[in-house]
Amino acid sequence: MGLWERINQNQALINQLHRAVAIVVLGLVLIWLFFPILWALETSLKTRAATVASPPIYWGFDVQWQNFILVWTETALPTYIFNGLFIATVTTILSLILGVPHAYAISMYQSRLGDASLLLVTITRIVPPITILVPIYFIFSSLNLINTKVAIIIAQTAFLEPFVVWIVKGSFDSKSRSLIDSARTDGCTKFQAFYKIMIPVSLPGILSATTIAWLLSWTTFLSVFLLATGPQAQTVPVGVFELAQDTFTPWNLISAAAIIGIIPSLAIVTVFQKYIIRGLVEQ
Amino acid sequence: MNMNFTDWKEYVQNMRTSMSSVKSLSFDKLLLLPSVVYITVIIGVPALFLAYLTVTQDVFSLFLDTRFVGLENIISVLTSGDFWLFTGNTLLYTAGVIGIGIPIQLGIAIALNTDLPYRRVWQTLLLIPWTIPFVISTVMWKLMFIPEFGVINHLLIEVGLIEQQIQWFSGTGTAYFTAIITTIWIMTPLGTTILLAGLESIPDNLYEASYIDGAGLWNQFRHVTLPLLRPALTAVLVIESMLALRGFEIIYTMTRGGPGRSTTVVAIDIYRQMIRNGNAHYAAAEGLILVVLILIVLGIIVKGLSSDTELEVE
Numbered sequence: 001m002g003l004w005e006r007i008n009q010n011q012a013l014i015n016q017l018h019r020a021v022a023i024v025v026l027g028l029v030l031i032w033l034f035f036p037i038l039w040a041l042e043t044s045l046k047t048r049a050a051t052v053a054s055p056p057i058y059w060g061f062d063v064q065w066q067n068f069i070l071v072w073t074e075t076a077l078p079t080y081i082f083n084g085l086f087i088a089t090v091t092t093i094l095s096l097i098l099g100v101p102h103a104y105a106i107s108m109y110q111s112r113l114g115d116a117s118l119l120l121v122t123i124t125r126i127v128p129p130i131t132i133l134v135p136i137y138f139i140f141s142s143l144n145l146i147n148t149k150v151a152i153i154i155a156q157t158a159f160l161e162p163f164v165v166w167i168v169k170g171s172f173d174s175k176s177r178s179l180i181d182s183a184r185t186d187g188c189t190k191f192q193a194f195y196k197i198m199i200p201v202s203l204p205g206i207l208s209a210t211t212i213a214w215l216l217s218w219t220t221f222l223s224v225f226l227l228a229t230g231p232q233a234q235t236v237p238v239g240v241f242e243l244a245q246d247t248f249t250p251w252n253l254i255s256a257a258a259i260i261g262i263i264p265s266l267a268i269v270t271v272f273q274k275y276i277i278r279g280l281v282e283q
Numbered sequence: 284m285n286m287n288f289t290d291w292k293e294y295v296q297n298m299r300t301s302m303s304s305v306k307s308l309s310f311d312k313l314l315l316l317p318s319v320v321y322i323t324v325i326i327g328v329p330a331l332f333l334a335y336l337t338v339t340q341d342v343f344s345l346f347l348d349t350r351f352v353g354l355e356n357i358i359s360v361l362t363s364g365d366f367w368l369f370t371g372n373t374l375l376y377t378a379g380v381i382g383i384g385i386p387i388q389l390g391i392a393i394a395l396n397t398d399l400p401y402r403r404v405w406q407t408l409l410l411i412p413w414t415i416p417f418v419i420s421t422v423m424w425k426l427m428f429i430p431e432f433g434v435i436n437h438l439l440i441e442v443g444l445i446e447q448q449i450q451w452f453s454g455t456g457t458a459y460f461t462a463i464i465t466t467i468w469i470m471t472p473l474g475t476t477i478l479l480a481g482l483e484s485i486p487d488n489l490y491e492a493s494y495i496d497g498a499g500l501w502n503q504f505r506h507v508t509l510p511l512l513r514p515a516l517t518a519v520l521v522i523e524s525m526l527a528l529r530g531f532e533i534i535y536t537m538t539r540g541g542p543g544r545s546t547t548v549v550a551i552d553i554y555r556q557m558i559r560n561g562n563a564h565y566a567a568a569e570g571l572i573l574v575v576l577i578l579i580v581l582g583i584i585v586k587g588l589s590s591d592t593e594l595e596v597e
Contacts, residue, residue, distance in 0.1 A: 014500070018397045025394035026405060033412050033471065036423040039434060043426060054432045102318035109311035117319045124326055128529035128577060130550045131570030134557055135329035135336060158325035161318060190310045219416035221532040226558075237416035241536055244422045251426060258419045265414040273407040276414070280473060281480045 037262070044068070044255035051251040064252070071256040076231040080239035085264070087149055087224075087235060088217040091156045095213050098157070099164035100206060104194055106165075107172035108180065118169075121162040129159060129222050137226050147229045155223050160216055164209045167279050171205020172198065208279035211272040218264060236261040336567035356568035365544070365552070366569065370576065373548040376462060376534065377527035377580075384467040385519060388474030393508075395475070396482040406476075413472035421536040424465040428452070428537075455545040458538045462546060466533050470526070474519045481515025482508070517588045524584060528577050549573050 042058075043051055050061045071077055102121075106114045136155055137146075145151040179201065183193045199206065221237040228234045234242075240257050243249050269276065337356055339349040360366050399405070412420060427434045428451045439445045451457045489507050498506065531550040534540065540547035540555075547555075549569065557566040 011494070015397065018394075019399070022394050022397050022399050025391060026399065029391055029471070029475075030405070030408060033409065033468070036420070036427060036468070037411075037415075039427060040423040052432050055437045056432050056434050098318040098321055101314035105311040105315035111311060113312060113319070114315060117315055120319065120322055124322060126525070126577070126581070127326075128525075128550070128570070128573055130529060130531060130553050131574055132326060132329055132333070134553065134563070134566050134570050135332040137557065138336075138563055139329060139332060154325060158322060162322060165318065194314075215414055219414070221416065221418050225532070226554075237418040237532070240416070240422055241418045241532070244418075244425070244536065254422060255426065258422050261419050262415050265416070266411065269407060269410055269414045273403070273410060276410060277406060277476055277480075280476050 040255045040258050044252055044259050046252050048250040048252055067252050067256045068260065071253045071260070075239070075243065075253070075257065076234075077236075077239060077257055077260060079231045080234055080236045081260070081264075083149060083231075083233060084218050084235035087152055087156065087233075088214050090153050091160060091217045092210055092214045094153065094157045095161040095164045096206070096210060099161045099209070100168050100199070101194070103165045103168035103172055104198060107169050108177065108198075121165050124159070124162040125166065133223060133226050140227060146227060147233050149233045152224055152227050152233055152235075155227060156217050156220065159220075159223070160213045163216070164213050167209040167212070168202070168206055171202045171208070175201055204275065204278065207272070208275040211268060211275045212279040215265065215268060215276070333567050333571065336564050337571055340564055356564045357572065360565060360568045360572055366549075366572075368544065369547055369549045369552045372546060373528060373550075373576075376459065376466075376530065376546070376548055377524050379459060379463040380466045380470070380527040381520060381524050383463065384470055384523065385474060385516075387467065388471060388519065389478055389516075391471070391475050392478035392482055395479055409475060410472045412469055415469075417469055417532050418536050420469050421465050421533050424461065424468065425537055428461050452538055453542055455542065458542060458546050462534045462537045465537060466527065466530065469533070470523055474523060477515050477519050477522075478512070481512050485511045513588060517585070520584050520588070521581065524580060525577060528580060529573070549576070 044067055045063045045065065046057070046061050046067075047064055050057055102117065106118050133155070140146055140151045140155075175198065179197055180193045183197045184190070188196065218235070219237060220235075221241070224233070224235045224238045225241070228238065240254070240261055243254050243257050338351060338353055340352045340356065341349055428436075430436060430448045430450050430452075433451075435451075436445075436448045439449070449457060451461050485508065489511075490503055493503050493507050529550055530548060531554065534546055534548055535551055535554075538546045540551045550573070553566050553569050553573065556562045556569060
């Protein structure tokens with residue numbers, strides 16, 4: 001019997017091999033995923049001279065923690081962060097207020113309007129943002145709304161709210177209608193059935209939608225890039241982009257800004273990891 | 284007018300039923316109306332304006348004086364040789380991302396589809412690149428690719444694969460490579476997570492049954508895994524190719540569309556036409572054509588993966 005046949009016949013052996021391969025692959029993948037981040041961290045702690053050293057310095061350099069202070073005080077980074085947090089939070093709240101009832105209505109009730117609205121939601125998800133941002137840019141431009149946070153919130157909500165509807169609808173769909181029926185026979189009004197029964201039961205799905213919507217808003221580039229021209233409304237991705245394009249900004253500062261820009265993402269992922277995965281899979 | 288009592292009773296009853304059905308219709312319609320109104324206005328109005336921009340041209344300036352030109356704008360986009368260059372670039376980029384990226388993600392998902400400890404930990408870690416703003420990820424990769432002091436060249440030289448610094452951003456092929464690798468890096472969490480979830484939903488007893496029927500590892504993969512993975516694979520393919528087709532910030536941050544215009548994709552050109560040239564009509568037409576392009580590619584993917592085609596695996 002050849003090695004391959006022997007392996008094929010022994011299920012336990014296959015599983016052991018699989019686990020070994022899994023551990024190796026996981027290790028490699030983690031290195032692949034984290035090396036760029038760690039390298040950026042290293043770069044952010046170097047002096048300007050050290051960043052352009054050739055060949056690059058891996059260790060043994062003077063750690064400049066003050067780079068982080070420098071990038072915080074010398075650039076508009078704090079403003080970018082504030083803008084980003086504000087826009088993301090308001091957009092998410094707005095999307096939830098609009099989207100959750102919408103999802104409930106399509107999921108629990110049948111109507112032609114409901115079907116049409118589902119079509120509308122699906123179409124919105126397929127349209128490339130750049131295409132719809134062309135007219136939006138010109139409309140906002142003539143309304144003098146360029147470079148305002150309000151404009152960006154309005155635009156982003158339009159993109160993210162259908163997304164929320166999609167995810168939350170999936171969550172409602174999987175819940176049994178009998179929950180509502182029994183609540184109604186117990187004397188609930190339709191609205192009470194909605195917010196007292198369905199929402200608490202579907203909370204994981206709603207949290208998934210919330211987390212992903214927030215992240216998408218925080219990280220989105222195009223809508224901010226086009227609709228914001230100055231620090232009043234620019235967010236972190238655009239800020240880092242501008243820093244990187246400016247040939248006078250040294251790489252250690254750019255990296256420091258990048259690292260700071262990652263922190264909210266990391267925080268959200270660590271806390272809400274379960275919901276993010278759920279939301280991704282629901283697609 | 285003589286309505287007798289029975290007619291009257293019927294009349295009132297009909298009113299009652301239609302009113303209560305209006306009432307029960309009202310509740311769910313009330314729930315979805317704000318959302319529908321919002322989307323219709325914020326997306327619909329620009330969409331109409333997009334159509335308007337596409338079929339008009341300026342006489343003097345925007346909004347003030349435009350004349351109807353029908354399909355002229357669309358034709359001028361389609362007959363501009365540049366546009367086909369950009370379309371080709373877009374398709375090349377997309378092909379690179381999904382052609383290289385998805386097999387890698389599938390491989391990782393298959394490898395990880397087993398009983399590994401600390402699941403929560405590594406799942407969280409795997410997710411992180413996706414949650415970082417794309418621009419920041421690209422900036423990190425750009426730092427590594429810079430010719431003289433970037434780590435990538437250095438590592439390649441150390442390992443002995445190359446002798447001279449590769450000028451990543453000066454050559455078309457290498458510039459594509461930088462953009463594609465970065466995009467794959469960013470997409471890895473997404474694809475791996477979805478495919479892994481798909482793999483885990485395949486019941487073990489199916490593998491056992493096929494094993495009893497005499498199927499070895501490879502045949503199990505072909506006849507159990509792949510067919511059942513089809514929905515997840517389709518989802519990953521659709522999501523990633525759509526992201527690549529409309530991709531702007533990764534390429535723009537990495538190469539600026541260069542060298543020259545060799546990595547300029549359609550989205551970048553739309554941006555340039557709109558902001559640099561102020562050419563709203565051309566940009567609008569181009570945007571519209573991009574939508575059509577995406578729909579065509581989407582159609583090909585969905586058709587190619589529909590249930591009547593055999594998943595050929597060589």
